[in-house]
Amino acid sequence: MTQLALVIDLNVCVGCHACVTSCKEWNTSGAAGPMGDQNPYGADPTGTFFNRVQTFEVGEFPDTETVHFPKSCLHCEDPPCVPVCPTGASYKRKEDGIVLVDYDKCIGCKYCSWACPYGARELDEQQQVMKKCTLCVDRIYDMTMDEADRKPSCVKACPTSARLYGDIHDPQSAVSIAIRESGGYALMPEWGTHPANHYLPRRKTRIKIHEDELERADNPLKVDRQLPKPAMNEPTLDDVTTW
């Protein structure tokens, strides 16, 4: 069974919000209706977004790290928002595991948003229906697009490739390998929602250089045991003669 998902690499995300704006652009232009904004140029603008990038500071000065944290619907394998829906407008697709809202059935009772611990759902003030990330379901199956474009809009937009997309139930997919080999984890595992989206942790990249790698250890004329040993910065025969 397929479970499409995003894997977000917190080690790579620079917090540029490109995924936020490209998500809004793609999804507000879609057949499902606009993602309305209220008071967009006023003092207190608000609007519907499927995706946000938040920023956290981890640690205590001076030992801090800034973590940019993209946040959208996690397409849980056991989504708590689905069974509470009184109309069946919220559902999880069997064929690919995407959790969707049928905007024509939603009555806007907001109950599903209470039943999501991640705050992934937002009521669209203009359409008065619950909205959330669709994993760009109207992109990823669009056969009129090039195959390389059949990915969620946020994935295409990410300049640092912090967002991977694929089937986490296929052990050979890039996302499965990333989860397996780079310590991928799920958010709030304590609730047993089994989010499909995973996050890759911050990693320290270190390279150990040994001293002999900086020296010309292969110079035969400096290791002829003549004493005193010539200093490292003295010219060698290699430097003063041509062979």
Add this chain to the structure above:
Amino acid sequence: MHPAFSVIFLTTLIGAAQGLFLALFTAQSYAAFKLLPQPDAHAFYGQGSLLALVLLVAGLVASFFHLGHPERAWRTATKWRTSWLSREVIVLPAFMGVVFLYGLAHWLNWHPVLMTLPGGLPVDPSAILGVAGTVLAFALFVCTAMIYACIKFLAEWHSPLTVINYILLGGASGFTLAAAFAAATAPELVGFLAGWAAIITLLGLLGRAASLYRNARLKPKSTLQTAIGIKHPKIVQKTQGFMGGSFNTREFFHGQPVAVLRGVKWFFLLAVFPVPLLLLFSGMHGGIGLLAAAFAVQYAGLLAERWYFFAQANHPQNLYYQSIA
């Protein structure tokens, strides 16, 4: 959570209506067993059912203000297998229908004997409708409360105390209303109904105090560490990703200072329990004004109680919305 007045009015109005119906049928059952004098059926049961029906309709109307698309409300009856909200939507009109028929049977004095119980007790349609209404009243209490109690993420609600308190507080306000109503239509029942109203109010105090005690000692299951999956003791949110508000900042925060919350709590603790109890005791011998005041104060207190019920619930999604920058 942000308390929505539509839901506050829905739960308190239908709670009082369910309690009122239970009070009517309790009185009828006692009277059938000759434990109480037989009141004027037309006035007490008939008009009492009408009063319950008015409250139920008012609650139903209030609930529609909670919906973004009330014209699609009929769809809510479809997912009763999984959703308590859907179950409530089915049970509420069923209960309204039974209350209507029960009231009609008394209003028209339609009391043909359908069968006779072993003790020689005659069973008429109003008795059967009363039993059906009692079952539905309790079913509706359970459905309404389980809408909140079944959400495990809201620890303040996720407890059997939620169901117990919905039953007890709805019952208390309904019996208080029944006592006030009886003072006008069936004075011989006032002592009985006011007594039960006081008993249920006291039980409600126990239940609500227990839930306040429990909620004050809850330890949140989710932390900022599990929310973003970084295991460091010190994490501070620098920005939630936007500067204006969003649904997440409006729906899940009550936005009131702690002093307001505390004030509302003490107001409802006084207005739901001791003040109506005093008024019930002083009006027990037929003081219609005192009993009406008891219901008015208790109902106002229950509005505050329900407001506090929502405001006190802390949703784990709030971990992601702590800082604007």
